[in-house]
Amino acid sequence: MEPYIQLKEIVKVFPPDKVALNKVSMDIRAGEIHSIIGENGAGKSTLMKVLFGLEKANEGETFIDGKKVNISTPQEAVRLGIGMVHQEFMLIGExxxxxNxxxxxEPTRHGLLDLSASRAKLEKIMREFKFDIPLxxxxxxxxxxxxxxxxxxxLLFRDVKTLILDEPTAVLAPQEVDELFVLLNQIRSQGKTIIFISHKLNEVLAISDRITVMRNGQYIWTKDNQGLTKADLANAMVGRSVMLSVEKAPAHPGEVRMEVQHLTMQDQNLAHKKHLDDVSFTLRGGEILGVAGVEGNGQYELxxxxMGLMQAEGRILVDGTDISQMSVSERRRRIAYVPQDRKQSGSSQNESILMNSIMTHHYVNPKILGKWGLLRQKECRALAKKIIEGYQVSCQGPDMNIGSLSGGNQQKVIIGREFELDSKILVVDQPVRGLDVGSIEYIHRRIVEKRDAGDAILLVSADLDELFNLSDRMIVMxxxxxxxxxxxxxxxxxxxxxYMLGAGGDEGEK
Incomplete structure (x- = not known):
């Protein structure tokens, strides 16, 4: 079959000298679901941004239906029949x-907005693809x-022929993923082409006709999805054998380390809504308590x-002490915390690995505190080196800017910093979101090691595979x-x- 889209010898270099794409060539066939996989930083999203006109290649050529094209803007891509759904939705809530x-x-008539013709076209699309969304x-x-x-x-409204979907299942419940896959197969049956970018290998195997693997900005291979396994894909992505499931012994829960009692938080924008509604649970040493839920159901607010970053009614006890009125810094003396946003909340992107490594340690770790509260520079540097070596951070040394590291290596610095605190309670929020299989394997192993050392771990994740791999108990919000x-x-x-979709019972189950 002749390729519908051809990318030939694509090169993309980000200043000053980061080679994101190194002479990448691949083809997409009309009417197929083609998945592109690779580790974080492999170049898959950059390649698709080049195809969609969000990034300009330094070298290379793009062909559609055998004709060479120059796609310099997303508008040009849409005109040529290529659309992209980003991981962060581009919608206006009001x-x-x-x-939207x-x-x-926008359709106009006599200079005024006229939605009637658009409504008729949209209603036809809704019927054709069995959408049930009120316009x-x-x-x-x-x-x-x-x-x-x-x-x-x-995208369908704009009559695109090719849909690029970037991590489309990241925030969906399993049933919603099944619904999405039914929809994608319907779209393909209408002759459309779908390019599917994902790190969830079981989903890639479930939906793809062909699969392309990229590694370190280079094309590795494209194969028909026949007889391939998750291990095949993971090994090709990383270049070595990868453990896809966490080996862990049964938990031996000890004493209660944290107790949350009747936590309630009002939504300040909607009087009838509560972010948290009488939430109570216990967390014991030597166990991982997973928290599941579709995004927006209270996990973030919990x-x-x-951590004291938002105010709520109710009580939070740590080792029997009520910390509900304590400051963030006082709570951090008792609880290690890996936030979900590593760039905004977890690190200072313009500072070095060294400076990021000693955050929180600078006032709770006696090893690096000298006389009169001054930091011991030798011990600070030793801590940073310990994190780099112990958590396998790929970098040029402690003085390297953390913002120049890949997402996976930034996360390893943050995980290392928090795990090196003398805290027996860990709150870990989306610890591997957006990371590659190699980094995921490593971070999961370290979390289990902390549990086995007797620590109490509260794990919040949107990924059910992760929760089922790691958790000993689970709550659904x-x-x-x-x-x-x-x-x-x-x-x-x-x-x-x-239960994530509200279909598990009116009152829930405890």
């Missing part, structure tokens, strides 16, 4: 579904899964309340409440997914 879809391509609902009032469908409808609490061996991904 606008309706139909207003036509935004940038006049505001974006803020529909689910994350529905918002993703709106992004896809935006972590922020525990829905609409700010705990909808389910079970030992991991007593539940399934399907049951957890049902």
């Amino acid at each position: 606008y309706t579904v139909i207003e 879809i036509v935004l940038g391509d 006049d609902a505001k974006i803020r009032d529909i689910s994350i899964a529905a918002q993703q469908k709106v992004e896809i409808v935006k 972590v922020q309340a525990v 829905y609409n700010g409440k705990i909808a389910m609490e079970k030992n991991i061996e007593d539940t399934t991904k399907e049951e957890v997914g049902a």
Whole structure:
């Protein structure tokens, strides 16, 4: 079959000398679902941004239907039939579904906005692909899964032939992933082409016709999805054998280290809504308590309340001491914390690895505190080197700027810093989001080691595979409440997914 899209010898260099794409050539066939996988920094997203006109290649050529094209802007890409759904949705919450879809391509009549013709076309698309999204609902009032469908409808409305989806399942429950895959197969059956970027290898195997692997900015191979396994893909991505599941012995929970009692937080924008609604649970030493939920159901606010970054009613006890009125710095003397946003909350991007390594340590770690509160420079540098070596941070040394590291290496610095604190309670929020399989394997192993050392770990993740791999117990949050609490061996991904969507029972299960 002749290729529909051809990328030939694509080179992309980011100043001053970072080679993101090194003579990458690949082809996409019309009417296929083609997945592109690779470690963080492998170049897959950069390659697609070149195809979509968001990045300009330094060298190389692009062909569509055998004709050489120059795609310099996303508008040009859409005109040529290529659209992209980004991991972060480009929607305006105060606008309706139909207003978001036509935004940038607004139909007018006598100089005034006229949605009637657009509505007829959209209703036809809705019927054809079995969408059930109310066109006049505001974006803020529909689910994350529905918002993703709106992004896809935006492209179908513009008659694109190729849809690029970047990590489309990152915030979906299992049932929503199944629905998305049904939709993608329907879109393909209409002759459309789908390029699927994901780090979830089981999903790649479930949806793809062909799979391309990239590594370190280079093309490795493209193969038909016949007889391939997760191990095949992981090994090709990393260039070595990778353990895809965490080996861990049964947990031996000890004493209660943290107790959350009746935590409640009001939504300041909506009087009828609570971010947290009477949330209570215990966390014991020597166990990992997983927290599941579709994004926006209170998991973020729970972590922020525990760490003192947002105010909530109720009590939080650590080793029997009420910390509810303590400051953030006082809580950090008791709790190690890995935030979900490594760039904004977890690090100072303009500072060195050394400076990032000693954050929090600078007032709680007696080893690096000298007389009169002055830091011991030798011990600070020793801590940074210990983190670099012990957590396998790929860098040029402690004085290297942390912002110049890959996402996986930045996360290793943050994980190392927090795990080296003398804290027996760890709050870990989305620890491997957006990371490659090699980094995921390493970080998961270190989390289990902390559990086995007797630490109490609260693990929040949007990835059910991660939660089922690591957790000993799990709670599911829905609409700010705990909808389910079970030992991991007593539940399934399907049951957890049902509770995540509010279908597991009216009152939840404790």
